[in-house]
Structures are given as C-alpha cells and as structure tokens.
Amino acid sequence: MYRLAYYDTLTKLPNRAFFEKKVSKMLKEAEESGEKMALLYFDIDDFKNVNEILGHKIGDELLKHIVNIINTFVKPPNFCARLSGDEFVIVLKKIIDKDLIIKDVEDFLMEIKKPWNFEGNEFFITVSMGIAVYPEDGRDLESLYKNVDASVHHVKSRGKDGYEFYDFNMQEKTLKRISMINSLRIAIENKEFTLYYQPQIELQTGKIKGMEALIRWFHPKKGHIPPDQFIPLAEEVGYIRQIDQWVIETACKQKKLWNEKGYNFGKISVNISSKMLVQEDFVGILKNTLNECGLEYSELEIEITETAIIYDLDSVIKIIEQLRGIGVSIALDDFGTGYSSLTYLKKLPINVLKIDREFIQSIINNNEEEFIVKSVIKLAHNLKLQVIAEGVETMEQATFLKEDGCQVGQGYLFSKAVPPEEIEKLFSSGKII
Template identity: 40%
Template sequence: MLDFTGRINAVTAEEESMSNKSEFPDNPACPWVNSGEDAHLYLAVLLQHVPVLASVVDSSGEVLFASRFHTLLAGVADNLTNIHQEADLYPAFVQERLASLKQKAMENGSEQYWELSAKHKDGSLHHYQMRRIVMNADPNSGSKAVAYTIGVDVTENKLAESALRDHKSQINYVTFHDPLTGLANRSLFYDRMHKSISRAKRSESSLAVMLFDLDRFKNINDSLGHDAGDAFLKQVAKNMQDELRDTDTVSRLGGDEFVVALENISDILDIESIARKLLECLAQPVIVQGHEISCTASIGISVFPNNGDSIDQLLKNADTAMYRAKAAGKNRFQFYQSAMSDTAVNYLLLENDLRRAIDQNELCLYYQPQIDLSSGRIIGLEALVRWQHKDRGMISPIHFIPLAEETGLIEPLGDWVLEHACERFQAWLEQGVNLGKIAVNLSTRQFRQDKFETSVHNILQRTGLSPEYLELEITESSAMENAATTIDMLKCLSQMGLSLAIDDFGTGYSSLAYLQRFPIQKLKIDRSFIHDIDKDTQESAIAKSIIDLAHNMSLEVIAEGVERPAQSSWLNERGCDQVQGFYYSRPLSEKQLFDLINDSERVIRDEQGIRLLL
C-alpha cells in the first residue's frame, strides 16, 4: 500500500485482471493498460495526490491501497502506516454502513453508491459522494476478490445547493407575503381562493369572503406617524390570525384593507358569529409607542356561490357591502345583497364621468423625476395621470384605474396618457429642455390590445417625438402572462428604437429563461422591497439580489418609493443605478416641474443636464 514496489503489486494484478475484462480493450485513450509497471506506478502516485478518498481492500477487509486523504478524517490515524483494515479508513460511526454495504454487495450486485458526511480533523464538516465496486475473485488468474472505493468531496456543491434553496425559499416567501404583516398578499390570496372555490364546487359547499377596512385609520398615520400606523397594522394582523382557524386565509390587500376567506361554511349564523368576534377583537385597544389606540372596522361579506362564482366577483360584491357598512355608521358588518343598487348607480355615474373626462381632456399629467444615483442628475420622468373631477375633486388613480380596467376604458385612457406625455416632452425639447426620457406605464389590457405597436408608432409620428426619448414600462406579471407573445411585442417596440423596462419587479413570478429573452433595458424594483430596505434583512437581501441580477444581465436597475436618505445611501452603496421617490421629488404638475428646474437653489443646470441639490 505504501511501498509502490511491494504492496502496490497486489493491486497491479487485480487491475490487470479488470483491464482484461474491459469493454474497450483496444481503446487508444487508455494506452497504459498494456504498457508495463511504470503506468501502475504513475496511477498510484496520481491517486495519492488527487483529492479523493480512494481505497482498495480484499475480501478479508485488508487494505491493499489507500490515498492519504483518508488521514484527514477525524477518528482516522494520522499516518497510513497505521491503517491495515478497511475499518481503519473511516470514523467509527461508519462501520455499520460498511457492514451493510458488504452484505448488500453479496445480495444485490457489485456496484454501490452512497453518501458520507464526516468531520475532518480541523473540525470542518465534509460531504462525499462514494462509489464502491466489488470485483469477484478469478480462479483462472488466481486473483482475489477486491473492493474499489472512490469518494469525491462534494461539500461546496452541497453548500451551494443549500444556499440556493434558502434563497429561493426567501424569495418565494417575500413574493407571496405582505412585507409588513407577514400575511398572505394578493397573489397568494388569489392562489388559495382558486383552490378553495374548486373544492367548494366539488363538495357543493359554501365559502365566505370578508373584506375589512379599518375605520378612520388615516387619523393614526396623521397624528402619530407612519411608523405607529405600521405597528398598529402588524398588531391587527396578529389579532385576526389568533381569532381564526388555521384553515382560514387572512390576507392584506394593501393599506388598511384586509380580506378573510372562510371555507366549509354551512350556516349564515356561523359567518355572523365570526364577523362579530372579529369586530370585538379589532375594537380592543392596542398600545403603540406608549399610546393606547382603538380603531374599529367595517366588514363587507359575500358568499360563494350565491354572490358570485369567481374571486373578482366575490371581492367586488364584498367591497360593495363594505361601503354600505361604512355608510351605515361603521364598526359593523354587512352581507352583500343584489338590491344594493345605489352603489351600482354611483359606480355607473363615475364610469360615465371618466368616459367624459377622457373625451373632453379633463385629465392631467404629473411627472416624477428619475435620478441617476452616481451624479444626482435627472435622467427621466415618469408620467402619472391625475383626474380633477369637477364635483368630487381630485380622484386617486387607485380608484379610477381599476374602474377603467374593468370597463374597458383603460385602452383610451392609456392612449391619452401616452400621447399627451409624448406631446409635452417634445414641446419641452423644442424649448431646449432635455430631461432624458419620458416613462409611461402600460396596463396589461393596453399592452395586449391588437396592433398596440402600430398605436405607439402613430403617436410618435403625430407628436414628432423621437423614439429614443420614450420608455415604456410593463409590470412583471403582465410580461409573464403570455411570455411568448410578450417577446414578440417587445421586439416590435424595441425595433422602433424606444426603451423598455419591467415595472414592479419582484412581485410576480418571472422565468429567468424568458426574462433574458426580453429585449429590455431596465428592471424597476417594486416599492414594497424598498420601504424597510435599510432595516429589514429580508427586504435588503431581495433588493440586492435584483440589483445583481439586473447587472449580470447587463440591465440598468431603478428603485421606486425612495423616501429617506438612508434608503438612498443603501441603494447607492449596493450599486443601484437610478431612483425615484418622495425623498427626491413628489409627482409634479408641469408648472411645478418647471419651477423646480428653474430654481437655482434647488438644482444646478449645465451642459450635462440638471442636477438636484438635496
């Protein structure tokens, strides 16, 4: 074993016996097989230096050869001269495994695979992929039965696989859970509801959807600040979970709006009992930052299948019932009834008003600057639509964008925004004001409309804006909805010369195989991963992963929702290219935008552009 002219010769005889049985005896890739003793000497030296556990033992367990790497294992002799039996090659806990291998070799065959996890003498844990081949005795040649064992150290692979699993698990959790409360987010809620409705249909049972909205929650934020509001929402989420069954789904849809799905409900009285219990729970005072806070809730309830057979229909009807509960005085629950016509009429009136607003140019655009982190210069603007209703005042896009999507008005609304954004940006260029690019966010329905690329081309022709100044943003979920079709559309748009970005990145479920085929230039990190980026390790890990992913794909990355200096510093240190958010500027009307860029105390204008002074 140690003496290459002595014990190694015993191995040589067995190797020759095996080589004679080789399936490829004349293989020119193995010229050493018949080249004499020197080749076997070289092989022995090689096995002593290749970092593997290598050994040859005979049927009695005597070691004929062993590589020096066995001596690295804890519990094994430091010198090969002290190793005689196969049991000496491994730590004591492996002996039972060796006995089992020998028994199985006799019963099932001559080749075996197994894994060994053992500590080295330096205390490090290593993982080996072991392969054992038993060669039976040959009476004709007089050779004895021997077992050849090779163990390859796969520790780094194991660690990489474990890290990847942890990373995927973390991304999966963040993707499907609300970052503030840890509750299921909208995506996970929809996934669970699809399954719940399928089960209810099969069993012909009912399920209830309860939509919660906290009454006067805005007062908490306004009086105590957003940190206090967030702390209160966390406690509300915990209290709701404590009151419900494990089989019930609790989700935060956004802001102070929660939804609960109750399965296996057979009696309306059971739903009422749960609703009352939740109202009592939510009305209990909560201590936040030394203040005792009480906040009631209004609950709207819809029941499958009576009030709808789809998730959207159930949510819509629960929302209608919730607003009826608020109108009735808050701190109560209300079941949906088809006779709630006043809400439906109000909805119809708002739809008609939006249609008129689009036709009669009653909408307006606001612009939020996008900043290059390394220089502080404005490199683009995101165009945001606003609706100043003549009677209702300023209506939030949160309310009229979903209305536009549901009624089909999103297509003319989207075209209005795109055309007016291009028209205004071209007008500024003609005045000598270059703010980089104008970014316009596309809705799913707008992006999927027939011949959308022709519509974009016509708008550019009418406004005279060169494509290089236009950037279109599509959400990650929109892009992945029909990835193959998305690729074709994006290629058409890219060939025009305009820029493309994936918005809200990290909130959907992207396939990297498709993502790398998208002809895009930028990824936009969703604001949900930025909120506590300088405090929360989960959010920071995801944001850093997105930054690295973008750069590895030669893409730029922009973070939205930057509201504090600490967030900006964190992103700058991790290599984020661009940012936008209230820390730099709120969305501005055209007048406010020009007031900003003409204010010498707030910006520096030179040949290289416009730099903000913070």
C-alpha cells in the same frame, strides 16, 4: 323547435328563456309552501382573455369542461342554466341551512380550481359567484337577479376568485360603481385627466435622467380621484385603451415641448395596460404617435407590470421585441411583487428593472430587505439591465442604493409627482440632490 327555443346548443343546458320560465314557477311554489330557494350566479374570471388570446375553440371547450363539473354537482330538483357567454346560474330548492349552501359551493369551487388539461396545456380556472336567497334577498326573479348580480360585482371588486352572499349594503356599492363608470365616461369626453411627472434621478450625479408620466383625475365635484380607484374599473369596462392612448400622446407632446425649451433629459416613461399592449397594431399606433409629436423612438420608455404579460407571454415577448427593434425602451415595473417575476425577468427582452417601493422603504433597518435589494441589483447587472429604485424617501436610502450600484432613484426625496411647470423649476436648478 322546443330545444332550440329553450336550450343552449353548445352546452345542452337550459337557456335564459327556460331559466326565467322555470324559476318564476318555482318561486310561486316556494311562496305557497314557505320553502327557501337560492340563486347561485357565476361567471368565469377573465374568460374574455381566453377567447381573445387563445381562440374561441378553446373557449368553447372550457365552457364544456365547466358544464361537466356542474352536471356532477347539480341534481334534480335543482337545476342550472347558461344565461349567455360564460354566465351560469344554479337554482337550489328547499334550502334548510345556509351552512349547507356554503359547503356545496366550496366543494364546487374547489373542483373548478383543479387544473384543466387540454391538448397538452394546463389551465387554472377560477370563477366569481354571487348568492341570493329567497325570500330575504328578493321575492321575485327581478329582485333576486339584481341582488345576485350585485354580489358578483362585490366579489370582482375584491379581486375575483370567490363567492359572496348578497348583503343590503352591496346595493349602495353597486350604485356607486355605476356612478363611477358614468363619471369615467364623462371624464374621457370632457378631458378631465391631466398628467403629473416624477423625475428619475441619476444617483451618482443627482441629475434628472428620465421622467415618469403619472395620470391624475380631478373631478369637477369630487376633487382628486386616485388612480387605484379608477384605473382597474377602466380596464374592466373597456375604457383603458382610450386613456392609455391619451397618456401616450400627452406625455410625448410634453417631452417635445421640453426639448424645444432646452430641457433635455433621457426618456419620458409611460405606463401601459395589458389591454393596450396586446391591441392589434399597437406598435404601429405608437410609431404614428411619436412621428406626429416629432419625438425620436428612443425618447420613449414603456412601463409594463406582471399583470400585463401574465396571460400570453409569447405574444407579449414578440411585441416587446418589435418595440425594442424601433428603439423604444421597456421597463418592468413593480419588480418583486409578483409570484413569478424571476421567470419573466429571464424571458422578457426588457431594458430596465424597477424595484418596487415596498423593498426600498425598509432597506436601512431590515437585513432581509437589504439582502433582497442587493441581490436584485446584482442580478439585474448580470443581465445587463438598468436598475431604478422606486419610493426613495431618505438620503440614507439613496446612499445605500448608490453604494450598491443602483443607477437611478425615484421618490419623494427628489420630488413627488408634480405638474409640468413645477418640473421646469427642477430643470432650471440643474441638480436636486
């Protein structure tokens, strides 16, 4: 009964109840002796994806693997507990020097990062760790835990995979994050989002050949909030599927409205997150949406990025094949920014390759960028893919791309992303180059 009450059955580590009881006692001892302590809280980056995609069996084996590493590094009087799921906390007693903590942490994280082999598969694991020191970062367990949690969130906001000591300024950032989450929830309920549209232009004729829908959030008090400030947070807290669904429905309804007005062009393009793409019956959901809006499947293009496919390539390929089977076009966005984009390009059954704006901006004055863009266009053509260049801002860039066989351009030279009524003015003009 004692072990059931105070120990985790999977990892055999002390549980949260033991941790709270033990640390409360350790803090009293530290107060009497004047010694320092440290709490090292960490969780496994993207552990949910392991459970959801690979299954709970592998998830449990990964947790046991992490615990084996912990047991190698953590010796009495220090101890470690599993708080819940993939959340662990290490308690270090008798802290003398912060540099010693850093050395131990970096050695520990280096061991975690070594490839883990399981049933013939190789996995690369990273964790996000926060560190709070008694007494400067808190004199009771509640304060220490709150502050160590804030430092973990700071690591995650930097892209995960690392550690951070608590700093007083983190509390303000944490409060801002909580405020943003609340604002995001209200924005979904009150429909504060809108879609702007950016035309995709056929470089040979200057005519509109497609339209990308881009989400905009105009907060009633804070004004315009850029997507890069709320989309990653929406993905993290689980709101992204609702947002993606709204984007698809709104863009399809707008495309249908433009069709009825006689503004005919190729496809309406929407960006889809990884969580939406791998959602159960995503293809069925998409078909229902298109049918309700009265659009042909061939009028929709789904844009995905490398982050949407990195965790489970085989499943994503099956989903893309289903989408292509019903006529939906697939574009690989931001090509060239990922470390293994060429691998995906070879395996993914996509229709369109979008060259990232970073390569386009310097093609006139940079020989290396020029060579890369020419090579990508040639490679895409050999794979029978359409090429769209993003971030086209000058006529020189457009001319270069057109002469090297890039079919479509998108960028400020033609139009920034604008509301639907502004797009209709472009339709009326017929050509915009």
